[in-house]
Amino acid sequence: MYNGVEYKERLDRIRKLKIDFLQNGLKDEELLSCPYLDRKIAASWIRSRSMGVNPYAQVIGQHLNCSELESIREKNRMLIEIAKPLFVKFKNLATSSRYGIYLFDKKGTFLLHEGEMLELPLDKDPFSGMMWNEETVGTNAHSLCALYKHPVQLVGPEHYCISLENLIVSAAPILNESGDVIACLVLGQLITNTSWDEVFQGFCLQTLGLITALAAAVEAQLKLRKSYNNLKDVNDNLITANKTFEATLSLIDEGIITVDKTGTITCANREGTRILNLSQDEIGKRNIAEFLDAQSRLMDIIKKCKNTEVEETICNGNEEQTFIINIRPVIDHRTKKLKVAVLRLSRTKKINALVTSRSGATANFTFEDIIGESEAILHAKDKAKRFANSQENILLIGESGTGKEIFAQAIHNSYCPEGPFVAVNCAALPRELVESELFGYEGGSFTGADRYGRPGKIELAEGGTLFLDEIGDMPIELQAVLLRVLEDKKVMRIGGRRYKKVDFRVIAATNKDPHKLVKEKIFREDLYYRLSVLKIIIPPLRERGRDAEILAQYFIERYCNKVGRKVPQVSPAVVKIFNEYNWPGNVRQLENAVLYAINTSRSDVIEPKDLPVEIYETCLYESDNVTKNRKRYDDLDTILKLDELEKIAIIKAITKTGGNVPEAAGLLGISKSTIYRKIKEYDIKPPEFSG
Ligand SMILES: Nc1ncnc2c1ncn2[C@@H]1O[C@H](COP(=O)(O)OP(=O)(O)OP(=O)(O)O)[C@@H](O)[C@H]1O
Ligand SMILES: [Mg+2]
Structure with a gap:
């Protein structure tokens, strides 16, 4: 390096060189090849001139407006925060020795400054909002430092502007993690008129090292802070993720x-x-x-x-x-x-x-769905409602189609609607499957068994109802096992090693006479007693008075509403049939007959001939009234009043059309409404239609 004297000489030469360059037409190439001016500085002078920087200006730099400055400061907030304490520490040293320390962003905006260089010809608060770069102040240390990404020191006349010639400026870059310059730390010293030697020997050369070290410290802290912030973000995210996870789990x-x-x-x-x-x-x-x-x-x-x-x-x-x-x-x-x-x-x-609800084994009916107003059905319903509240097993006895299943479901829904309703039809299952169906089996317990095993219906009924339909058809040897399950309330799967506790209620149903089955040794007496603690006998339809008529009306309306059809009327003759027919198939048969009639009828009124033939014919056969009436009218030889004749004509026509009133109207040549009016007027009763 140069010693003080050489340095001073060199600076004098540079000063002269600048005059030649600015005033005497020194060519760019000559400037660039000058041995005592750094080539990078020479290139910067040339750039400064070509950008039109005025080297003689007194006030230099460009003022930023408030919002521009605010956004730059915000962008560099962390950097400023880190550098500020360093600047404060530097303060005393800076003022006493006429040093200034500065932080510039990469474009040359003053971010921070501390210390004074009093003779700088700038405004009152000279640096706030100022941008100093090659374009605005010509060759300067921090612009070169940012350009070449290494520390730079400019002494006096090496600056392009004359007003900066009394400064020695050292600049060091601050790089981000990708190695890009984000800011420069600058140390400036005012050259006083005292001896150059003093300045150089005392400080000049060390300032560059000092500012470089400081820049490195800021850079390191910045990185630390950033990674800390990243960690904090990661941690915050983790906390949020954890909380979300916990909330999800709790739901x-x-x-x-x-x-x-x-x-x-x-x-x-x-x-x-x-x-x-x-x-x-x-x-x-x-x-x-x-x-x-x-x-x-x-x-x-x-x-x-x-x-x-x-x-x-x-x-x-x-x-x-x-x-x-x-x-x-x-x-x-x-x-x-x-x-x-x-x-x-x-x-x-x-x-x-x-599983049971998916397999369709749910109970849909409630007591409200059990239609009927007869004393017999109301009595059975009342009993069932009371029994429903106890946990005991229930036995339902009733002819086919009397509503045993609908009763079982209503009891279940009244007692434990949340639990499963599992129905097993003991008559429908092959004998050898009843056992595995009821008790389940462990994986691989027999050929064809599920690999993972399967729970039996008893396990599936846990917490609900096991409806054992046609209990009278349960194989006798299984009855013993079932009895044990009912007594112990635990079950072991076929091929299993251990018992599992089960809690369920049995509702059993049969259309056979259980006493008879017991007598014939088809049904175990002990099981019968176990199941029949609470027994409900569901009456056949023929013992339910006018219920058939009520049920028929209910089925007609339900069906027609479902298929979107006009609800037909039911002729009095049909009503009579409904009430008097024996109904061996009970409610189910009645329901079928009604659906058949609705779909057969071609008019708005259901007539006897619309009913299934076996019902219709039975009625004809059973109604001896019809024959009596027919005799009475056929034997007529006396003169009758007109209205009596009219009545007979109507009865005859209706009889001829097999009870089809509209057709009878056609035969008589009167309208449908007239014939109905007349039927009412003459009080023609349904049996009189038939035959
Ligand atoms: N009181 C009633 N109210 C409304 N519908 C009923 C009534 N009784 C029975 N039903 C209907 O009649 C049909 C037969 O009823 P359910 O299956 O309960 O009889 P069941 O006694 O179990 O017959 P089965 O002995 O043939 O098994 C069902 O469609 C049911 O909805
Ligand atoms: Mg049934």
Whole structure:
């Protein structure tokens, strides 16, 4: 490096060179090849001149407006925050030795300054809102420093503007993590008229090192702060994610717990803690094994690291319940070993309820759906309502189609509508399947069995009703097993090792006389007594007075509303048939007859001939009134009044058309409304139509 004298000489030469360049036409190439002016500085002079910077101006730089300045400051907020304490520390040194320290953004905007260089010909608050770059002040240290990304020192006349010739300025870049210049830290010293030697020897050369070190410190802190902020962001995001996760888990009404590879419970949602009867501070301390049966293989299965599903009984100290446990292992991405396993505990009861509801085994009817006003049906309904409230088994006895199933469903819906209603028709199942259907089986217990096993209808009825229809047809050997289940309230699957507690109510139904079955040894007496604690006899339709008529009207309206059809009238003759027919198939037969009639009838009135032929014919046969009447009218030999004749004509026409009133009207040549009016007027009764 130069010593002080050489330096001064060199600066004098540079000063002269600048005059030659600015005033005497020194060519660019000559300037660039000048041995005592740094080539980069020479190039900057040339740029400054070509950009039209006035080297003699007194007030230099460009003022930014407030909003521009505000946005630049905001962009560099963190940098300013970091540099500020350094500037404050520097303050004393700066003022006493006429130093100024400055922070510029990469475009040359003053961000911070401290210290004074009093003789600078600038405004009152000279730096606030000023932009100093090559374009506005010509060659300067921080612009070169930002351009070449390394520390730069400019001494006196090396600056382009004459007003900056009394300064020694050292600038060091501050780089971001990608190595781009984001700002420059600048140390300026005012050259006084005292000796140059003093200045150089005392300070000049060290200032560049000093400012470079400071810039490095700011840069390091900036990086630190940024990574800290990033970490804080990551942490905030993690906290939010965790909270969202916890909220989600708490909304899941199934138990979710995680266990580590030793079985320690590491996490549990609200339902999970409820199932295990755990307090929050027991999490991390208790082991899942404490809640399982000694023979449980759950941990072995978990360690296999496969997504699986098992059924387990969990005992939380107070109660024992079975759960389907879904296992999802979480593997450590580094060790590739099991880290934790997430377990979802779903109540078997709930799953079973879902299965049964999906399979359509739901109870839809309530007592309100049991239509009828007869004393007999009201009595049966009343009894059923009272029995529904007890937990005892119920036996329904009634002829075919009397409504045993609808009663069973109504009882279920009145007692435990939330629980499953599982119906088993003992007569419809092949003998060899009844057992597995009722009791279920373990995986692989017989050929053709499901690999994972299957719960039986008894298990599926847990918490609800098992409707054993046609109980009289249950194989006698199974009756013994069923009796035991009813007594012990526990069941073992075929091929199973252990009993499972079950809680359900049986509603059994039969259309046979149970006493007779017991006598014939087709039905076990003990089972009969067990089931018939509460017995309801559902009366046949023929014992229900006018209920047939009421039910028929109900079925007609229900059907027509369903298919969007006009509700037809029912002729009095048909009403009479409904009320008097024997109905061996009871309500079901009545319903079928009504649907048949609606679909057969071609008019707005249902007539006897619209009914199924067996009903219609039986009525004809049974109605001896008809024959009597017919005789009376055929034997007429006396003169009758006109209206009597009219009545006879109508009866004859109706009889001829087989009860079809509109057709009879056609035969008589009168309108439909007239014939109906006359029927009413002459009080023609339905049996008189027939025949
Ligand atoms: N009182 C009633 N009110 C309304 N509908 C009824 C009534 N009784 C029976 N039903 C209807 O009649 C039909 C037969 O009823 P259900 O199946 O309950 O009889 P069931 O006694 O179980 O017959 P089965 O002995 O043949 O099994 C069903 O469509 C049912 O909806
Ligand atoms: Mg039935």
